[in-house]
Amino acid sequence: MATESRPDFPSGAPYYLLNFERALAWLAERYDDLLDADEHAFLRAFAGLPPASRALLVRMLMRKGTLFRASQLRYDEIGCPLQAAAPLAALGWVDTEPGLSLDDLFALTTRAGLLEIFADETKRAPGFKALRKPDMLAALRVFYEAGDVGDERDENVSAEGAEGAEGAEGAEGAEWAVDRGERDAEVSAFERVAVAVSVSVSAARSSKRPLSAWHAATTDSVLRVVIAPLCDRLRLMFFGNLYQEWSEFVLADLGVFQYEKVAFAPSSRAFQQRADVDVYLALHACREALDSLPQLSSLPGDDTELAAIDALVAAVRRIDTSNPWLETRRAKLLFRIGQHCERRLQWPAALAVYAICAWPGARHRRVRVLERSERFGEAFDLATQAAAAPESEEEAQRLARLLPRLRRKLGEPTVRAAAARPVERGMVVLARPDAALPVEYVARDHLSCEAAPVHYVENALINSLFGLLCWEPVFAALPGAFFHPFQREPADLHAPDFHARRAPLFAACFAQLDSGAYRDTILRHLNEKAGLQSPFVFWGLLTPELVTLALDCLPAAHLKLWFERLLRDIRGNRSGLPDLIQFWPAERRYELIEVKGPGDRLQDNQIRWLAYCVEHGIPVRVLDVRWAEEGPLSGVSAEAAEAAEAAEAAEAAEAAEAAEACDATIVARTAS
Structure with a gap:
């Protein structure tokens, strides 16, 4: 063709x-x-x-x-x-000559143009001219309802507007002024403007009209x-x-994005049958409907919104597909609907959605909703069942934190987890910088010296080294993985069988960590693949000097431990790594450092990485930064200071518990 x-x-x-x-x-x-x-x-x-x-x-x-x-x-x-x-x-x-709604008109027109179009409203309500564009739209929208507005409704609106305007016309001119410095005064003026605007809107309005009908003097078209x-x-x-x-x-x-050239066959494509395209579009439409739900009501539990959620869930369930990839998208959409229900405090609806959802984390959310609903017995039974076979390290960690709380609420004795090696934690008091800098940068500059440089790397360095070593497996031209020239990652990157489909290729890469060949491979890919899009490599941070320093100081055994954990759960383990890394080149050693500023707490994924590193003898510590002029915990009450210290102690204990839970999960997976 x-x-x-x-x-x-x-x-x-x-x-x-x-x-x-x-x-x-x-x-x-x-x-x-x-x-x-x-x-x-x-x-x-x-x-x-x-x-x-x-x-x-x-x-x-x-x-x-x-x-x-x-x-x-x-x-x-x-x-x-x-x-x-x-x-x-x-x-x-x-x-x-398309018909334009009021919202369409506002999206296409500048504020100055709108004042020209609605000149009558500006004359009748002087406060209208001072309104911001969103408030102008809100003041007008009620009088330009979309849809089939009948004459009777038009007459009622106009009559109400006329009645309100009679009182408004006798008002002092100052009452119409909008005081931009006071939001309350602006809202009050906005309400009065809306009343006055109702008089100037014709009762014969239509929901949509061409641009020329909105603005007779225009020479433009849409x-x-x-x-x-x-x-x-x-x-x-x-x-x-x-x-x-x-x-x-x-x-x-333009070279803004550059992609790896994958030699996939012409038969490789995203969709194998037309029905799959239809399913994707249907799921996308449902996602857009979910995004519009908050506009239906500002009150949680409103009957209109509950009915819309029920209809949306039913629509998602009616979509028929046997495609695993599309089933995954459906599961993710159901999970988001459940999250929406939770945010709106709609516990029964959230439970119903999570019960049919296969997305990772849905089971834990069910437990939390049962707990919020004070159905502690059901929550405990489900949590106990999940703890016996956790779906991931993340679920194991959350259940380890949740089960003791449920036991207490049920009046049962708590089971104390076996003690694990704690994460080393220290504190440093530093002068607050004159310029606003992230606390990680301040800590980096304080710790760094010529003999032991410190780099801010967070998730970038270890992910990048993994991506450079395993470039060939990640970009292998397997069926269904690549199907157009603009892919930064394989389509099945987060699929359960991603590793299994490429197991021999990954095994060959990991074998280089045992033979010593990994160094040449990483440096070669650093040079040959520079700038190409990758789901793992952070080109903006990498320099040949940093990579060389890392390869000099990071033992191959530690690289292998990190890479194995990344590969077990790419979605969950690509983040949460410590902020800083300090190298001692002369001694060929290093240390990972997680920095926490005043008021910061360790996140769950950070706790899991810290626990993993401690369990495997990887040098890591947490560094709390306090500002000198504030004191360690100045500006807070003694009770708050004690609470902060207790929180830090709890984080250390939680990291230890997470280590036990993570190891149990790993052992169970290995055994299976």
Whole structure:
């Protein structure tokens, strides 16, 4: 199918059009059997359009939204946007006189333009002119209801507005002024403006109208991209997701993003059947519906919102698929619905959703919701069952913290965990810097010296060394892993069988840690792959000097321990590593340092990494920073100081408990 650009541009076809046509050719080659009649027709018709029309459509598709002012579509290679849009309109792909809602109008118009459009409102209500744009919209929206507003309702609104305005007209002029320094005064003025605005709005309003009906004096036009949903579907089939835009081509051409070239077969693609595309889009629509739920009601437990949640869950469950990847997306969506219910204190709804959700963490959330619902017996039974076979180190850690609390609430004796090696913890008092700097940087500068330099690395260094050593397994051209040239990671990176599918490749990389060959491999990839997108490598932090120093001081045995834990749970273990690393090059040794400023506490993933390092003899410590002028805990009461000290002690104990729980999980997995 011909999709190449014709040489009708004086200086050649623009880069974005060539890239879009390259994507269409790619889709025609790989997805011909999944495209329907409309999509085939689009590919044919697009190739036959005038060059300016093709360029205009792609320009609009690359921008956010589907509504555009013609005055904002001026490009030298396109010329007059209305002339270029005419062939698109003839095909029904673009609407040159779309109806605009009030929200659409506000999104397309500057504040100055809105004051011109609503000049009558400005005259009737002087306070209207002083309102911020969001408040102007709120003041007007109630009088421009979307949907089929009947005449009776229009008359009622107008009558109410007229009645309120009669009292308003006799008000002092000062009462209309908006005091921007006082929010209460602004709200009061906003309410009065809304009353006055109601008088100036015609009872014959409609929910949507062309721009010329909103603003008779305008010389501008608005274009709406009607074909956008079909093009979004094509974009989904090309990228395998909807978060990547057509601009990926441009960013790659400009060198902003560079990608590894994976030699995958033409048969490798994101979707194997059209139904999978439909399922993805259906799940995406449900996710958008979830995002709109907070707009339904500001009150938790409102009947309207509860009904919407029930309908949303039912819609998600009705989506039929046997595709494991799409089942994972469904599980993640259900988990987010459960989280929404928790935030809204809707405990029964949250329980019902978590009960049918297979996303990691759903079982723990069920226990927490049961606890919040004061159903302690059920919570304890489920937590005990989960503790016998935890799904991850994270769940084991949370259950170890939760079970003693449930035992106390049930009046049962608590079972004390076996003591584990504590994490070393110290404190340093430093002068607060004049410039605002992260506390980690201040600690780094304090500790660093010529003989023992300190680097701020957090998650970057260990992840990067792993990514550089294991570059080949990560970017292996396995079926379903890669299917377009703009992937920074394999599609199955977080799949349960990610490691298993590449086990021999990872084993070969880890064997280099035993043979000593790992150093050359890491340095070679550091040079050859520089700048290429990777889910593990932080190019902005890496320098040849840092990598060389790390390889000199980090034992291969410790690298292997870190890499093995990363590979066990990539999603959970890529973060939580200590902030700083200090090297002693002359002694070829190092130490990891987690920095905590005043009021900071260790996060769960940090506690798990600290516990793992302590258990395996990896040098690590926690450093608490206090500011000299404040004292160790100045500015707080004695009770608060004691509480802070107790919290630090609890963190140390929790890290020890986490070590036991993590080791138990590892042993259980190894045994199975």
